[in-house]
Amino acid sequence: MPTNPPIIIKDQKHGLPMSKGLLAQSFTATGLGPGRAYAAAQRVQDELRTAGRFEVTLAELQQTAASVLAESAGPETAARYVRLNEISKSDRPLIVLVGGTTGVGKSTIATEVAHRLGITRIVSTDSIREVMRGIFSRDLMPAIYESSFNAWRGLRVPVPHGASPVIVGFREQAAAVATGMKAIIERAVLEGVSMVLEGVHVAPGYIEPSQFTNASVVQILIGVDNEEAHRSHFYIREVQTEGTRPFERYRANFENIRLLGRYIEDLAAEHGIPVVYSHHLDQTVAEVLELIVETVIRQDEEVARIWHSPAEGEDEV
16 A cells, blocks of 8 residues: 555545545635645645545545534534535525625735635626627617726616616616626526626616526625725735726725615615625635635525425415
């Protein structure tokens, strides 16, 4: 027998060997840093080898992993790991919808959440809008050729008396992009592939999560309640993108951006969509993951309840 034989997960297809990298990635979803996550994965492997357990089921591996996390990172981290594993047991793809006004950190948060959940498909509504621009001319659909906070410039009808042109323009643009969003989601559900869809157009009411019955769809809104903190995001973004997304352009339209944020948050309250206010990245990502876990577990329980309930007119056995 080799000095360090691999740990085989025997209920996986073809008896795949345990991957410390994948195990460590699942640990980072709990909030552990990469170094601590890899050290914990190494400890899991060492404990299994010391006990002579070179073939384990996935459930046994996860049980050992939870025990190691409880000792090395605390019971809360272990409990979070167990709850996250509940998502992986679902036979339905997970679709995470991340919305919010410009500059609140949606893309960064969406990317981090996708990484921690092992989701490889991330789509932005700006990409959808760009594709639509290649299909529809400016004359045919002018609203999609403007930024969300300046979509009013593409309006072809008068703004109703007393209404905000910024809101009316955004509504027209979001309604157009929603068609593309729905098609992207339907394709992911059909393929059974989990996905994160993010963007300012992921506004409550434009896409109804409950219509995708063969998937777990979780919609979350990101907000920044402090104006100065929000304003600073644009400066940081200018530096990170080496000037391709200039601070001055967003500063000049900051009031419109904040107005859109308030409007989208009002929609969230109206439709019962949770809002996570972003202050620190790790804390915000942890809150979003917790909301995803709670929502998926609740949805799965509801599906199981409906599935096992007797049909109308039938008696329970």
